[in-house]
Amino acid sequence: MAATATGDLVARARAGDKRSLARLVSVVENDDPGAAEILRTLYADTGRAQVVGVTGPPGGGKSTLVNNLAGAYRERSSRVAVVAVDPSSPFSGGAILGDRIRMRERFLDEGIFIRSMASRGHAGGLARATARVVNVLNALGTDVVLVETVGVGQEEVDVIGVADTVCLVTVPGLGDDIQAIKAGILEIADVLVVNKADRPGADETVRDLAQMLSLAKDHPWKPPIIRTSARSGEGTRELVDAIEKHRAWSAGSGEQVRRRRAAARVEVEGLLREALLRELAGRVGESRLAAAVARVAERSLDPYAAVEELLRG
Secondary structure, three states: OOHHHHHHHHHHHHOOOHHHHHHHHHHHHOOOOOHHHHHHHHHHHOOOOEEEEEEOOOOOOHHHHHHHHHHHHHOOOOOEEEEEEEOEOOOOOOEOOOHHHHOHHHOOOOOEEEEEEEOOOOOOOOOOOHHHHHHHHHHOOOOEEEEEOOOOOOOOOHHHHOOOEEEEEEOOOOOOOOHHHOOOHHHHOOEEEEOOOOOOOHHHHHHHHHHHHHOOOOOOOOOOEEEOEOOOOEOHHHHHHHHHHHHHHHHHHOHHHHHHHHHHHHHHHHHHHHHHHHHHHHHHOHHHHHHHHHHHHOOOOOHHHHHHHHHHO
16 A cells, blocks of 8 residues: 555544545555554554453353443544454354444444454454554544454453453353353453343352452452443443543553553564564475475474474574
8 A cells, every 4th residue: 555545544534534444444454565554654643542342251242232332432432433353264264243233223323433353263352453453443533442352251361452441241140150250361350240130140140250359359450340231221331430430540550551561562572473483484485394394294203393493494
């Protein structure tokens, strides 16, 4: 993409043109030619939007809850964006992108931009390019960015590298009320949400979460537990208030700076790995790599020896 074309797209996107914004997001998401130039152009203007992550197990009603949050934030902000990551096929890379259906009522609002992304096999609950897409939205005048993770279970911790506030959503009646907070995911939650709180078992779920929180006595921020009913919208205001309280605490305590530095390190290290891998692949050559892989598959060479051999040149 030529520099002039990039500049024109950026100018139109800043003015609120959703087509131009969508084009810029597509280039960055797909890592098309010009993606690095776009990110370089915009990066100095990132860090201004409020980024809220919504994660949790499948069936928790995250999409409906995000839809409600988008409406609530739209009442107080001129521009709101939703980045919803959907699971994709490990074979074709395609995804259903069902969030576009669940949030169809928001598409008519010119102040709300919705982007569904396929995870494309990336673990951690986000797509590989999610942070970069959020940066584009952040730099182009978006006030609030809502990031919804895939919803695959217990390893969705990547969202802490993108969001200023992370909401963990669970519901009563999943069979194991604590399943959503295993494997470290509780540690990244800034706000705990018991959705579908009108169902039987909601009190027990709240109690179990409170018990788990009591074990983390040295944590400087105690995540509040908010009851919501995404279908009726009940509890949405209370959830927004809890998110705002965490935002104020994070800014005042230095947590926001610490988290953003950690996210910047992850981003730089990720780009460094990609650059080194490209450079190394070019130096090794496809024919040598293919020959080494064939020998490893035949068990005539172990993988460690293959790597050492390739690095020696």
